[in-house]
Amino acid sequence: MDLTRVESHRFAVDRGGLALRPGEHLLAGGTWLFSAPQPEITGLVDLTALGWAPWEVPPDGGLRLAATCTVAEVQQAPWPSAGLARQCADALLMSFKVQSAATVGGNLCLALPAGAMISLAAAFDGEVVIWTPDGGERRTPVTEFVRGPELVDLLPGEVVRAVDLPAAALARPTALRRASLTTHGRTGALVIGRAEPGAVVLTVTGSVPRPVVVALPAGSPESAVREAVAAAGAGVGWYADPHGAPDWRAAQTARLAVEVCTELAGGAL
């Protein structure tokens, strides 16, 4: 789509270049920004020339994904086990062209319920690293950063720099299940389970307006899994849009959660 009011496009090459002038807006991969009218935007500040490494392994382990890391690059990062990253990338149902442009930061900041980079980062206890306009930095858990569809914890002038995933969470076994109304449709419900010693941590996205985390004792019976998921979903409200009605999403989420817990328990609850 042509953004008919845009009069300027500049690349930010350092932190100073991220200061926005009136009418300017941050541009990452542009896969969403160029897909809808943006009448209030008169200038674009492109993040893709900042030269951030797509991923880094910090000295204390874990994994840092740069905000400008593309969905395609996410799958090449040095994950202890690459399966979950690939499944989340596939959950976005993007063509390879879109995957090569769409970024982790764009997915987080768009904050759609079907944002599978949000699912991935939340499932591994990710923390969003935010550059503040005074030259500082603050950090916030992904689960608190995303507040609802197209609503995030970002103040004017702030920029998402990266998402940090801790080594301890990355090392744990995981399982993912996803439901969609149609074979190639957008995610209606997505559940990721992470096995911790004595516990299972479920991250629910797609069916709720923002990520919800449910921790259960390992080996919880099916009824307890269903009950906990139902209560967590009801707490934030089941999401409704053309990709699924709330009651369908609630039922799918419960089914997926049971499947995830069963897989992590080795086949039986």
Ligand SMILES: Cc1cc2nc3c(=O)[nH]c(=O)nc-3n(C[C@H](O)[C@H](O)[C@H](O)COP(=O)(O)OP(=O)(O)OC[C@H]3O[C@@H](n4cnc5c(N)ncnc54)[C@H](O)[C@@H]3O)c2cc1C
């Ligand atoms: C075919 C197709 C399928 C799609 N499927 C899905 C899907 O299943 N789920 C889903 O969630 N989305 C989907 N999208 C929407 C969108 O493409 C993705 O969410 C994508 O990850 C957005 O990333 P981007 O880099 O293109 O962001 P952009 O379009 O460049 O930016 C999106 C927003 O984020 C802001 N932003 C970007 N980076 C930063 C940063 N570092 N700091 C602060 N603000 C920033 C921008 O200012 C803008 O407001 C789809 C799009 C297409 C074209």
